[in-house]
Amino acid sequence: MMLFLLLFAIVVLGLCCLPAFRTGLKARRIHVGLVVFACLLLFIFSLSALSDSHSDQALHKPSQTTVRKKADQSDKAFSSTVSSSSQASKQASSKTFSSASSTVSAVKDENHDFQGFVQKPLSFRHQKQLQLASLDALGRARNSHIQLRNSDEPAVKREPYLNYDPAGWHNYRFFYRSHDGQTKMAWLMNRGHLVGYQFSGLNDEGRNLVAETAWLNTGNYVGTDVENTDSMLFYEEGLDNWLSLHPDYYLDYQVTPLYQGNELVPRQVRLAYVGIDNQGRTLPITLDAAKEQEGNGDARLVYLNNQSPNAKLDYQSGRAVNTVANGHSQAAVISSSKPVANPNTSTDPHQRIVYVTGNGKSSVYWYSEDAMPSNTNKSRVIQMTEQQALDQHKWHSKTEP
Structure with a gap:
């Protein structure tokens, strides 16, 4: 130019x-x-x-x-964000739930060296929601989450028996000391619901069941103690009462078992709860328990230990040792869902180990598993002392030599 x-x-x-x-x-x-x-x-x-x-x-x-x-x-x-979002979506979509897919992913809990789901209230939808995480590769229940009104609670009475054995399930009749100082016996473990039946209406659902002590579940060795803040029962009763007092509001309740590594039995259970009004606004719920702490979205968190004062648990296998002496031995070795290979051959009924089928419900007992009928379901054989079997009005099988 x-x-x-x-x-x-x-x-x-x-x-x-x-x-x-x-x-x-x-x-x-x-x-x-x-x-x-x-x-x-x-x-x-x-x-x-x-x-x-x-x-x-x-x-x-x-x-x-x-x-x-x-x-x-x-x-x-932008590409990185899309890629991360896509990867997160794939991971989230790989988790299956009973009623609706969840955006909550499995992470390590910040305050505990345990594996657990993120604590986060469900999105408000003006309807009952129930989300159950699928069992993991070890068969462990991982997370149960519900949002409901008082009118959404089940009207049908719960069935008394459960057949599903959660991961690490073993049970024992252990000695414990009552309030009056007497030494008594009680079953150590419960098949514990994460979200209680009074909210979910679920009973024999594996994704909602974990092996937990009776002390954690009901607050007592035998029966219930609703005042025991170490138990889930205390908080379930408080939340149930809150719902009945606020019939137009919703309760968001998440229960997460916390495992350490590949252990089969959770060391703790985390409860997270918050109220929601009919406009979707969150309302803190306080049950006046010292264990309560603040969580996400106005929720209150409670961490409960899966333990019992009369036992020491092996969380890896689910087995336990009685820590209360019975007057005849320092530790009472009672029952397990998987009997030991060599039974105690002592003639003392307080020491001699016997075997009972049907998870201990059978009316007869055996000195040896080998003498049982060939079609016996060995996974449901329970150990106990012969004296315990006699106290339950059981008798020795007439077909065993």
């Missing part, structure tokens, strides 16, 4: 000076000199213009590069 203007200027000057060539030689020389001088000026001006043009381009290039880099970084950031 600048070259074109230079040539155009020379042509114009030449035409302007054309009349000078018709005059004298001296005049022509003067005009030719003026033309050459003008051409030099135009040439110098053109070079300067071209230099400025290149300088401008050089100044603009870094700016364009910076913009391009920022755009590339934005594209990468």
Whole structure:
């Protein structure tokens, strides 16, 4: 473009000076000199213009590069976000639930060295919601979450018996000391519901059951103690009462077992609860328990230990040892769902181990598993002392030598 203007200027000057060539030689020389001088000026001006043009381009290039880099970084950031979101969606979609898919993912609890689900209230939908996480590779229940009104509670009475054995299930009749100082016996473990039947209406549902002590479940060795804040029963009763006092409001209740590594039995159970009014606004619920602490979304959290004062649990296997002496031995070895290979052959009924089928419900007992009928379900054979069997009005099988 600048070259074109230079040539155009020379042509114009030449035409302007054309009349000078018709005059004298001296005049022509003067005009030719003026033309050459003008051409030099135009040439110098053109070079300067071209230099400025290149300088401008050089100044603009870094700016364009910076913009391009920022755009590339934005594209990468967006791509990374989409990729992360897609991966999270895939992970979330891989978890199956009973009624609705959940966006809650399995993470390590921040306050405990246990594996558990994130505590977060469900989105409000003006209807009952129940979400049960699928069993993991070890067959462990992982998370139960419900949102309901008082009118959504089940009207049908719960069946008294459960058949499903949760991961790590073993049971024992152990000695304990009662309030009056007497040494008595009681079953150590319960098939514990995460979200209680009074809310969920679920009874024999494996995704909602874990092996937990009677002390954790009901607050007592035998029967119930609703005042025991170490038990789930205390909080379940309090939340049930809250619902009855607020029939138009919802309760959001999440119960998460907390496992350490690959242990089959949870060391703790985390409760999370919050009220929701009919506009979807959260309402803190306080049950006046020292264990309560603040959680996400106005929820209250409670961590309860899966233990019993009369026993020491092996959370890896689910087995336990009695820590209360019975007057005949320092530790009472009672029952297990998987009997030991070599039974105690002592003739003392307080020491001799016997075997009872049907999870201990059979009316007869055996000294040896080998003497049982071939079709016996050995997974439901329970150990106890012969004296315990006699106290339950059982008798020795007549078919065993």
